[in-house]
Amino acid sequence: MRYVNSSNVKGRPVSQVNAQRGLSSRQETVPPAGRRQLSDMRIVQLFILPTIILLILMNIFPLIYSLFLSFTNYSVISSDPPVWVGLENYTHILSDPDFWHNFATTGTYALLSVSLQTIVGFALAMLLRSKFTGSGIITTLVLVPMMLSPIVVAVFWRLIFNPSFGILNPILGFTDINTSPEWLGDPALALWAIVIVDVWQWSPFVMLLCLAGLSAIPEYLYEAAAIDRASAWFQFRRITLPQVMPLLLIAVLFRTIEAFKQFDLVQGLTFGGPGDATETVSVELYRLAFQGQFETGLSSALAYIVLVVIIAISNLYIRALNRLREG
């Protein structure tokens, strides 16, 4: 390396200077005179700016504005400006047994569907883990439900559940229309019907993440376990399960959040009925906000309550996940 001008590095040992010049010579290239150069910082800002603007317009402003609206008495279809009512919307919701019923329904639904699809998804992953002839095509087929639009799924499950010509009841052995279950019409069964469809559609998602987790377990762990004389069950409990757990928890977290927001399947299958048997919070939220009185203020408050619940639950999972990581 040559050094023509060393006056700016006076007093430093040559070797140190060499090292520094060697490392940074590229950045120090002097631009041709007269061309304006953008600093790195400026470029960073220019690239980020569009995203920030979009985020503010589409997410952050509505978020804050709806927080404001949740403390007001306001309806988008009335010409009256928002009137500040303080916590009234919140106290109204939290003291109304109907809302509590919605929350209970949503909670029951989330618990049932998430735990069932976790079990089914994990079991499928264990089955499809070992490669056998056709395992590839089976895996692909199993994933198909996940790729369908929820409305399409709801429409054809309505046909499947149909008590007079649906295919489910005959398969289950109910041939007499008068005694066979009315999946979508019976308040005791309707929630289960939605759970079944959700499990059918989303178990593959859990399976996919579990498969990824399972295939990441190095084979040598099982060799070590064989040497250590661990039984198949012991290996499953002490190696397979803990190794998959981080990904399994992520799958469960995603599915729980989705379950708490469940709207499209309910809307497509039962419209919240019969009565209010399957009326989840999201369905109620939709009705408040976009039907009848268009109660924007009240529905914003409800949306915020859902948000807080989801954040709280997510936090539990994330804590569990971190505990797993740190041990």
Next chain:
Amino acid sequence: MANIELRGVEKKFGDVFAVKPLDLTIKDGEFIVLLGPSGCGKTTTLRMISGLEAVTDGQILLDGRDVTWLHPSERDIAFVFQFFALYSHMSARDNIAFPLQAAGMARDEVKQRVGQVAALLRIEHILDRKPGALSGGDQQRVALARALVRRPAAFLMDEPLGALDAEFRETMRAEIKKLHLAQHATTVYVTHDQIEAMAMGDRIVIMSAAVVQQVGTPTEVYHNPANLFVARFIGSPGMNLVKAKVEAGGVRLPGGSLAPVSDRWRHALEGSGLKDGSVVLGFRPEAVQVRDGGALRAAVYADDLHGGYTMLHLELADGEIIHGRAARDALNALGSAVRFDLDPDMMRFFNPETEMAIPS
């Protein structure tokens, strides 16, 4: 404790032999080292003994019991993997306890046994850490502890020090040897490092290209290599191997010097059926005795100072380089002519066609 017997054990992957039929009896309490360049079938041999790999032919006996087709868990053997194979999601303590818990041992006893073995390996202070947070040496100790804690009939170790840096290897080498002496458990130890093999093995099994080349004590394989491969592979540098012709009174090296041989060797060479007297003369660097009036001539090509001694690189008349050990203070100008003799007891001969050693 157990002896291990391999009878015609072989392993083919497709049509290719990873291990050609191999017979070996490992005595109870013996420390056997499988030595050979990488890819020669050491790991495969070890995995067949453990049951992790099925043999394609032959029999494996543990204490006379045929275990050829038994699952690894039915063989009472511990395996220390090349890259530790620790359970990454468990603490060191749980890793060590794993084989005991798998056997359903009571909690108190597990605790006591883990404590014992941790004390033996001096890893009590790291028991609560996970493998990812441990240095290579500590991971190695945990892996050893996991193998030791079960008190198996035999230990199989696959290059257990291969992943450690040089400085640490010496310490761990001594520790493993000490453990072996204390426990006196039959051990099969795989390495590609011949210095490690010489230092640790009661006997060394030298493999190359899926074939066992020689089985013997470190002294045997060093001084009496069975063939040219072993002669080259053992020692650093390996044995000097020089093409020579058998003549009356000795063997003639290229360039004309005649190295005298003893009567015993002369008989052996005459009776060995060499093709037009061609032979390979082998001798270790310490057989070279540089002195004025020596029978053999060479020029000093280079010299390495090793502190305790000097390793001379000597160029023979035909340009071949041999190595000779000289005293620390020997002064030999580069390029100068030197004369030397060979210690007659340390000369070995090989048949250049079969590459096998000629018995004396």
